[in-house]
Amino acid sequence: MERRKIEIMDTTLRDGEQTSGVSFSISEKLTITQLLLEELHVDRVEIASARVSDGEFNAVKSILVWAEENGYADRIEVLSFVDNGISIDWMANSGVKVQNLLTKGSLNHLTHQLKKTPEQHFAEIKHVIELAQSKGIATNVYLEDWSNGMRNSPEYVYQYLDFITKQPVKRILLPDTLGILTPSETAKFLTELVGRYPGVHFDFHAHNDYDLGTANVLEAVKAGVSGLHLTVNGMGERAGNAAMASAVAVINDFAPEVEIAIKESSIYTVSKLVETFSGVRIPSNKPIVGDNVFTQTAGIHADGDNKNNLYFNDLLPERFGRKREYALGKTSGKANIEKNLQELGLKLNDADLKKVTQRVIELGDKKETVTKEDLPYIISDVLDSSLYEEKVVVESYVLMHAMGLRPSATISVKIDGEKFEENAQGDGQFDAFMNALARVYDKKKRSLPKLIDYAVRIAPGSSSDALCETIITWQTDQKKFITRGLDSDQTVCAIKATQKMLNII
Structure with a gap:
């Protein structure tokens, strides 16, 4: 017909x-x-x-x-x-x-x-x-x-x-x-x-x-x-x-x-x-085009998808030029973690996978947003793997901001076991921190990536003591990438995100 x-x-x-x-x-x-x-x-x-x-x-x-x-x-x-x-x-x-x-x-x-x-x-x-x-x-x-x-x-x-x-x-x-x-x-x-x-x-x-x-x-x-x-x-x-x-x-x-x-x-x-x-943002749960509508959050759903696509319907994301994702958070199960590890080309044995899953759930309980890109760091933290050993650690810092004076930062950074201390001023506390860090890397004859985007957010309805998340986008000659930091202090968030960047480069 x-x-x-x-x-x-x-x-x-x-x-x-x-x-x-x-x-x-x-x-x-x-x-x-x-x-x-x-x-x-x-x-x-x-x-x-x-x-x-x-x-x-x-x-x-x-x-x-x-x-x-x-x-x-x-x-x-x-x-x-x-x-x-x-x-x-x-x-x-x-x-x-x-x-x-x-x-x-x-x-x-x-x-x-x-x-x-x-x-x-x-x-x-x-x-x-x-x-x-x-x-x-x-x-x-x-x-x-x-x-x-x-x-x-x-x-x-x-x-x-x-x-x-x-x-x-x-x-x-x-x-x-x-x-x-x-x-x-x-x-x-x-x-x-x-x-x-x-x-x-x-x-x-x-x-x-x-x-x-x-x-x-x-x-x-x-x-x-x-x-x-x-x-x-x-x-x-x-x-x-x-x-x-x-x-x-x-x-x-x-x-x-x-x-x-x-x-x-x-x-x-x-x-x-x-x-x-x-300039009108699409709600994350808007059907078909929202950021979250093809994201499975519950671990039982990811497990069902592995077993004959039990949680699929006719709204396949590929129809609309998209793909299915598996969120990482407090409701994640091993199946969610496995799906994301597969995309990174990583595989863990059952015992290690169980430990990583537990760590992701703990981070979700603390409101931290866990992404696929965070998994190598979680693996490093949980398994103490030499493959993902943190070679750069910001050991301590003092941030100063006084009326009438330029903000300043004094930092202590350990790189491959070698400690460096530097002081610098900047247009803000984080800018001063980055200027001091740049001096450290000048001594190592290395350059830092360019910061091209910086965003801070807290959960809707949170109060002033809530955890906030800083998302920084960096650009090197080879690639663009994002790191995140979590803390109740915005500048500390940014420093945590920066330490992640230092280990990526």
Whole structure:
């Protein structure tokens, strides 16, 4: 049986940009548009609202120049308004070929916001569509607040649809503007419309105020809609829109009767780029794209994965360009440790593995974040292995910070059994420590790596005496690597992380 094709329209750059504090630059909008169409394979991209600003106009114009050159002009869309042709002129001047005309989909909005009768609104809509036709611009129509319209004024919705389905419009876009629909309502309302207006192209546009966006998308697909509006990372106003990654996974796994063009393996790449450009961090537990969603923490799960993949489901990370990881912490078991050791090319006997496992659990109890890269140090600590012997030890230090004086540090460092003492000043206590350390390494005729990133964090809700973790990224001529230190004092954390670095180099 031939599967029914459903269009995916991405509105990250229009509805998603309405996320509080988000504003994409011209180059960022162009880059995201290119990735959405050429890498992710979305069918259409809504890139802006008409008349917003000069910057928005220039961004749209830049995107349309690229789209014209590459055959995508009819897949680029802009939100427009019933404004007697002002939006039409704006779009014509920027090169836009498709408008998504915002109209009223509920009697409540029409009566209280526009203060007009349905007949007046319809006449104005008809006029705008005719103006668009005269400028070579195709029209899709949004029914703003459609979901409330179906709940509270269905007679008006049907009156509107009887009118608009006789106009030269390509698609009718049905938004759950306030994110109020339940899955059962979504199924009921859309089934009614698809049945009443056969052959009409309906798009469904879900918001996520009750965290039902993905569920509503699935019901919309089953009800027979022809298109869906999604955003990367679920960006959008308030609680955001239905998320691209979740919706695509759900459709592919639970709606075998339909076909979408989205390339699953590109979802994570595009997601991380949008995270970077928008500044909106992806929650670590967000389905498909969150940092932790393909990480097994419990030891029993890692053991089950070793025994016929007992804890796998259809959401295999490889589908989305990712891989499964096994976390190390207080719930780790031997299986977690073994999985991580395998990736490092290390193997321990059962007795040693048991000792290392116990040490990882102890560190997890103290809130320390244990990584795969930490395992050699844990092995060294637990087994006193000469293979991982610490050759550099910061034996003691004195850090001074007094008002009106530059911070200073006096340190004692043992390298291969030889002790060195140095003193230096710096712009802060840790800077003074690093300057003193550099003097030690000058004596050894060796240089230190370049510090390129320094981050400190404590667990959410912790107090001032909590353990903090310092994560330092270092760069040598050969490689970039990260070390971590744990202590209740931030500078001591950094010194512990630095000692790890000294032993790596």
